[in-house]
Amino acid sequence: MNLGSFHLTLVDDGGFRLDGGSMFGSVPRVLWERFKPPDARNRISMAAKSLLIERGSDLLLVDTGLGDRGDARFRDLFGMEEGAARLPERIRRAGYELGDVTHVLLTHLHFDHCGWNTRQSKAGPLVPTFPRARYWLDRGEVAHARSPNRRDRSSYDPRNWEPLFEAGAVELFDGRAEPIEGVRAVKTPGHNADMCIVLLDGGDGARAAWWADLVPTVAHVSYTWVMGFDLYPVTTIENKEKWLPRAAEEGWLCFFGHETDSPVGRLVETKPGRYAAEPVLGS
Numbered sequence: 001m002n003l004g005s006f007h008l009t010l011v012d013d014g015g016f017r018l019d020g021g022s023m024f025g026s027v028p029r030v031l032w033e034r035f036k037p038p039d040a041r042n043r044i045s046m047a048a049k050s051l052l053i054e055r056g057s058d059l060l061l062v063d064t065g066l067g068d069r070g071d072a073r074f075r076d077l078f079g080m081e082e083g084a085a086r087l088p089e090r091i092r093r094a095g096y097e098l099g100d101v102t103h104v105l106l107t108h109l110h111f112d113h114c115g116w117n118t119r120q121s122k123a124g125p126l127v128p129t130f131p132r133a134r135y136w137l138d139r140g141e142v143a144h145a146r147s148p149n150r151r152d153r154s155s156y157d158p159r160n161w162e163p164l165f166e167a168g169a170v171e172l173f174d175g176r177a178e179p180i181e182g183v184r185a186v187k188t189p190g191h192n193a194d195m196c197i198v199l200l201d202g203g204d205g206a207r208a209a210w211w212a213d214l215v216p217t218v219a220h221v222s223y224t225w226v227m228g229f230d231l232y233p234v235t236t237i238e239n240k241e242k243w244l245p246r247a248a249e250e251g252w253l254c255f256f257g258h259e260t261d262s263p264v265g266r267l268v269e270t271k272p273g274r275y276a277a278e279p280v281l282g283s
Contacts, residue, residue: 004202004203006054008052008200016080019041020042023227025233036217047257047258047259050063050065050087050257052094053200060101086116101132105198107195107197108192109141110156134171136177137164144193144194182201185197207253209247218262218277
């Protein structure tokens, strides 16, 4: 799809599952299960999507999915979709090679957003999956990932970023960055302290937002539907109150990276201060 001067391609890393109660926090199951029916283990279907943004000679990838290092226990725990095409193959099917990617922009370093940052080389060591790319990481997020707290320690795997530093492929930023013209990372805490959303400005009013885990699925558009995983849930609500009205008013294209059914939409105000996502057909 085109957005002003950008050509956008949504790619994914196969489906997986997470506990529904954790995904919706204090929202009662009787409400959220109407939108996301759970399986027998109370897990809901999730996507691990990434966004390719092409502009001129630049090809930027936002987030890199789950990766391929999970063992049998990991794959069972997270209900990973067996036999599904994974992110590298999806990129190739979209008409690109891994070496075409010039920038990788990470919203944060939880394992389900950065798993394909690295891959096993034939010689053995982990190396950057995208050999020509500069990897853009928020400095505060790196610091926390290297010394996480007890609550979120299991979300981080240093194999997903330390080889990038060893390869000299990292660009650190502090809260804001613009890796290519019109693509901005903006620190938006709530899920954790240093997560970023990604805002696109393709010119002539063509704008979009990659919400990351601020709004992981369309069901989370409601201000108070906040994940139990969020370290700072009140801050999540405050940032939704800041960004969602603007997205609706200005007609932004919205990308929901964990949404399985309608990952691309536009926000509409259904009642004063209440929003819903209308799917964009053909996306």
